[in-house]
Amino acid sequence: MTRFLAGRIFAGLLVIFVVATLTFFIMHNVPGGPFDREKVFPPEIKANIEAKYHLDKPVYKQYQYYMADLLRGDLGPSFKYRNRRVRDILADTLPVSAQLGVLALIIAVMTGVSAGIVSAVFRDSVFDRLSIFGASLGIALPSFVLGAFLIWTFSYQLKFMPPALWESWRHMILPAITLGMAPASYLARLTRSSMLEVMDKDYVRTARAKGLSGAKVILKHVLRNSMGPVVTVVGPLVAMLITGSFIVEKIFSVPGMGRFFITAVTNRDYPLIMGVTLVYTTLIVFMNFVVDIVYTFLDPRVKLD
Amino acid sequence: MGWKCGESSASGPEDTLRFNISSEPPSLDWSLATDHSSIQVLQNIMEGLTRFDEDLNPRPALAERWEVQKNGSRYVFHLRKDARWTDGKPVTAHDFVYAWRRLQDPETAGEYAYHLYMVKNAKAVNSGEMDVSELGVEARGPHTLVVDLDRPVVFFPMITTFISTFPMRKDIVEKYGDNWTEPEHIETCGPFYLSEWWHEYRVVVKKNPGYFGHGPYLDRVIFYMVEENSTALSLYQTGDLDVVDPMPPPSIPSYENSPEYKNYPFFASYYYGFNVEKPPVDVPLVRAALSLSVDRSQIPRIIKGHQIPNSTVVPAGMKYANLKLGHSYDPEKGRKLLAKAGYPGGKGFPEITIGYNTQESHKMIAEFVQQEWKRNLGIDVRLRNMEWKVYLKKLQHDPPHVFRLGWILDYPDPDAIMNVFTSDSGNNHTRWKSKEYDRLVNKASIERDPKVRQKLYDRAQSLLCKESSAIVPLYTYTINMLVKPYVKDFPMNGQDLLYLRETKISGKEK
Numbered sequence: 001m002t003r004f005l006a007g008r009i010f011a012g013l014l015v016i017f018v019v020a021t022l023t024f025f026i027m028h029n030v031p032g033g034p035f036d037r038e039k040v041f042p043p044e045i046k047a048n049i050e051a052k053y054h055l056d057k058p059v060y061k062q063y064q065y066y067m068a069d070l071l072r073g074d075l076g077p078s079f080k081y082r083n084r085r086v087r088d089i090l091a092d093t094l095p096v097s098a099q100l101g102v103l104a105l106i107i108a109v110m111t112g113v114s115a116g117i118v119s120a121v122f123r124d125s126v127f128d129r130l131s132i133f134g135a136s137l138g139i140a141l142p143s144f145v146l147g148a149f150l151i152w153t154f155s156y157q158l159k160f161m162p163p164a165l166w167e168s169w170r171h172m173i174l175p176a177i178t179l180g181m182a183p184a185s186y187l188a189r190l191t192r193s194s195m196l197e198v199m200d201k202d203y204v205r206t207a208r209a210k211g212l213s214g215a216k217v218i219l220k221h222v223l224r225n226s227m228g229p230v231v232t233v234v235g236p237l238v239a240m241l242i243t244g245s246f247i248v249e250k251i252f253s254v255p256g257m258g259r260f261f262i263t264a265v266t267n268r269d270y271p272l273i274m275g276v277t278l279v280y281t282t283l284i285v286f287m288n289f290v291v292d293i294v295y296t297f298l299d300p301r302v303k304l305d
Numbered sequence: 306m307g308w309k310c311g312e313s314s315a316s317g318p319e320d321t322l323r324f325n326i327s328s329e330p331p332s333l334d335w336s337l338a339t340d341h342s343s344i345q346v347l348q349n350i351m352e353g354l355t356r357f358d359e360d361l362n363p364r365p366a367l368a369e370r371w372e373v374q375k376n377g378s379r380y381v382f383h384l385r386k387d388a389r390w391t392d393g394k395p396v397t398a399h400d401f402v403y404a405w406r407r408l409q410d411p412e413t414a415g416e417y418a419y420h421l422y423m424v425k426n427a428k429a430v431n432s433g434e435m436d437v438s439e440l441g442v443e444a445r446g447p448h449t450l451v452v453d454l455d456r457p458v459v460f461f462p463m464i465t466t467f468i469s470t471f472p473m474r475k476d477i478v479e480k481y482g483d484n485w486t487e488p489e490h491i492e493t494c495g496p497f498y499l500s501e502w503w504h505e506y507r508v509v510v511k512k513n514p515g516y517f518g519h520g521p522y523l524d525r526v527i528f529y530m531v532e533e534n535s536t537a538l539s540l541y542q543t544g545d546l547d548v549v550d551p552m553p554p555p556s557i558p559s560y561e562n563s564p565e566y567k568n569y570p571f572f573a574s575y576y577y578g579f580n581v582e583k584p585p586v587d588v589p590l591v592r593a594a595l596s597l598s599v600d601r602s603q604i605p606r607i608i609k610g611h612q613i614p615n616s617t618v619v620p621a622g623m624k625y626a627n628l629k630l631g632h633s634y635d636p637e638k639g640r641k642l643l644a645k646a647g648y649p650g651g652k653g654f655p656e657i658t659i660g661y662n663t664q665e666s667h668k669m670i671a672e673f674v675q676q677e678w679k680r681n682l683g684i685d686v687r688l689r690n691m692e693w694k695v696y697l698k699k700l701q702h703d704p705p706h707v708f709r710l711g712w713i714l715d716y717p718d719p720d721a722i723m724n725v726f727t728s729d730s731g732n733n734h735t736r737w738k739s740k741e742y743d744r745l746v747n748k749a750s751i752e753r754d755p756k757v758r759q760k761l762y763d764r765a766q767s768l769l770c771k772e773s774s775a776i777v778p779l780y781t782y783t784i785n786m787l788v789k790p791y792v793k794d795f796p797m798n799g800q801d802l803l804y805l806r807e808t809k810i811s812g813k814e815k
Contacts, residue, residue: 032694035416037339038710040701040731042419044411044432052414082332083483084504092504151539163539164531166506253531253540255506268694 008292012285019281020274024066027265027273028059034079034268053079066274075278076271080264086275090257094279096166097244097256100175105234105241107180108187113230115184116191121218123196131188138185147178147251164253175252179245183237190233194226201225227298235291239283243276320524320810322792323547324803325537329505329530333486335468336408336415345803346508346528347468350493354382354401354450354465357802361717363462366518367396367472367494368450377457377751382465384448388517390474390492398444400472406430406437407478408469417469420715423461425453457751463716496521496806506530522809541787547810548795550786554609554666557785565787568611570622572799573713573782574722575612577659577674578735580704581775585655590646592774595707596632597639598681599674604780607673608666613781617766618712618722621781622799625719625762631770631778636681643682651683658687660705662696667709670779674707700734708734711782717800719762720750726769726776737775742768789813 035049050056054065069076075086119131154161154174162171198204199222207217244258257276264272295302330343338347356366365371368382388396408415409430418431425441441453454461464470474492481490488499496518497510508528512521529546531537534553540546552560560566579586579595586592601614613621616631640650648654659674661667668690675686686707691699700708712732714721723746724730728738742765749761769775788795791813796804 030695031698032692033698036694036697036701037416038697038712041416042422042428042731044428045414045416045418048411048414048418048431048433049416052412077483080331081329082337083334083486085483089504155539155543162545163543164536165529165540165545250533251536253506253529253533253536255503255530259505259532266693 008289012282012289015285016278016281020067020070020278021063023274023277024063024270025059027268027270028062030265030268032268034270036268053077066271070278075275078269078272080267080269080272086271089260089272090275090279093255093257093260094243096254097249097258098242100172100179100248100254100256101238101240101242101244103172103176104180104183105238107176108183108237108241109234111180112184112187113191115188117195117218117223119188119192120195120199121214128192131192135185135188138181139189141181143178143182143245143247144251146181147174147248150174150178151251164251166252166254171252175248175254178251179241179248183241187230187233191226191230194229195222198222198226224298228295231291231294231298235287236284239280239287243280243283320522322523322526322805322808322810323545324526324528325531325540325546325549326508326528327530327534327537328532330508333491333499333502335471335473336404336413336417338468339416341801342528342530344468346499346510347471348803349495349497349526349805350491350499350510350513351468351471351495352388353467353471354384355462356804357463357466357717357798357800359798361798361800363466366466368465371462375453377459377753378454380452380454380461382450382452384450385517386448388494389515390494391498391513391515392492393515394474394492395447396472396494397447398450399447400474401450401470402442402444403475404471404473405442406440407473409440410437415469417467420464420467420469423454423456423458423464425455427455459751459753460716460718460720463718466716497523497526500525518806520806522807523805526805538787541789547789547792548786550784552610552785552787554785557609557611560787563787565790567786567788567797568783569797570613570620570799571713571782571784571801572620572623572717573711574615574618574620575670575709575711575779575782576618577707577709577777577779578704579737579775579777580706580708581735581737583704583706585646585648586657586706588646589773590642591648592777593632593771594639594643594646594682595678596770596774596777597635597642599677599777599779600634601779602634603673604670607669610785611783613783614779615781616778617770618726618776618778619719619762619766620714620722620799623714623717623719625759627759627763627766630763630766632774639681643684648684651685654682654684656685656687657706658689659707659709660689660691660696660699661709662693663690671709704734704736707777710734713782714800720746723749723762723765735775737769737773739768739773742773 054062078084078086078089115131119128122128151163155163161174165171204217204221207221244256246258246262249256249258260272260276264276326342326345328342330346331340332338332343333346335347352366354366354368355363358364367384367388369385370383372381374381384398390396405421407413408418408421409427411431411433422428426435426439429435430437430440443451445451477490477492478485484490488502491499496513496516498513500511501509507530511525534551537546537549538553538556541549579592581587604614605612615621615628617628619626621628659671661671671688675688678684678686712722712725725732727743727746745761745765749758752758752761770778784801791810793809793811794807796802
């Protein structure tokens, strides 16, 4: 167990280091700089700004500075939001995205997994067909279309949901549905196919032959054994959902972190690009670790060592 | 964290204005702020020496009067004695000296330091060649500010309306460092004070009871940061916003007959520039032919929003604008000029490229111009779009044959756009240089007689847009907004200044 933990922590840190290094050099190679403006300012001003943020130094030197700061836990100043540190920006926005993401995750898991189970149990029924259709639609529909449709329906036509903003629990519902719909659809399909595969296994047939009731077979033998692929997907999904979505946050004006995955790049806000990348990578690494642990509960054959 | 409670809600009381500034203000430090959203907030929580009136003339604000000395190269500002910071301390000339020196201090690295480059020694201080104490600004007592300029500048009182020239509290900046702009630390002296700043979501300002001037009439303004224009329009329709600016262009036609719809010129020009070093547009005849062959009157129909077709660079509706000067639409003449340049009917004309940054309206205009030049001159044009920062880099190092740009004027004077095309301007991506043009623009900037200034600018515009045809001006921008009928005296001006001091809410149903 200790060896496993030490190995995973080392591997996780290595992944984070490699991602950070690659991101650093790739972003510095993208044309255009953080202070390139439509109104070009005089060379004296450009020199002052570059000196302040070490942009006048070679990239490898900037990398050294960045990594040294990172080891001290300092993510640096934002180049776009000049009075703010990246740490503060993430501390303000990540909890909002996480709140929305958790809600979306609950929606995704509850609806997706239950729909998948019912579809598998009542294979080829009307519900199954409707569920497959709904899941295909949910995956195919872009979130900006779904978001616009929900606003039109629930804010304009039925007038019982606010179209945007982040003022109360009511403001969270439409963005959470929009964000959770695609993963719900994906989970429904995954759960269904995984269940069907397990239902064809010999040990399930044996359980049935021994006279166990249908419900017991599903709950005791099928469900547990078919959750492996679902858990594998849910791990990274958690990281994805709680770090926010650019489109959903933009459509519903949610003050989350998701926007920075795009705007930090378009602004060439190097420290902020690094900040969101590191948060996302760390979460992915952590969630994969959690998934490995969950496997041991689902399948006794899996040992951490 | 969930949502922050108590400060405000989407349905505010009658004296609350809910306005969308579209994005997070990157900074409320007025030595660093450059963004529109930051400026919109700062214009309401701070005051400068001067402030624009409705006709965009600079009027006394913190300065109750000023004297012009030394033939226009010295300004002596006499400050009001009743102006107070939000903690009750008086606003003094020393606060201006500190702010102006801080702006020029290389360590501040303020992008708008150049706004005050006309102040004596400013450039040398900003480049680290002189100490900040050498800057040509001095406090003679608490209420007299003396400013020495490198040269006479007739529009200097306009410059002192800028946020970058506002006074600043040394004790606060030094005590709180980068965090001094947060509501719990900042001290301001404008009609409103900063009450809440929920980053990435909203800024709330409230009426400053200690404000020296009349007003404000609103108790509170909530500046939301709704990035998506169509979302802002939805919030306006559901009554959660009182003003929408800008409107999403596709929605404009459906509101054109509504009394809530407002449209007026915005002092900004949209133009196509030529890289005059790149054949075949290195020949003035070719450039003139291209400029003559674009029917600018079609543009408002294409991109919507009632833009004002303009073949000159000084925006329509502004002082010294003269829309008759540039090339009018004359494809016949264009064809003749192109033939004279050696390309009859466009034969032998090499393919040229129009570059633009990726955005729907720029694409629509580029496709239109491409069509016009094909139809009128028989030439082939390739379109090339680029991501914004990539595009800016391209303009700096290797501009395409034709490139699109827009220019928003920093102050309502032709100098703010005419100086873009001078020989030593870093913003002149055309690479066109004319000593005569430079002379005219420099002379106009110090000329006090409006009639002489008009002549100088007319001549310079003719040179730029017609005789040399270094650019193809296309249109003057417009502002398209929706304002609820209960919002009275909402500011509407060509500079898009958001002075909310006079704005009232009246007759709103609760």
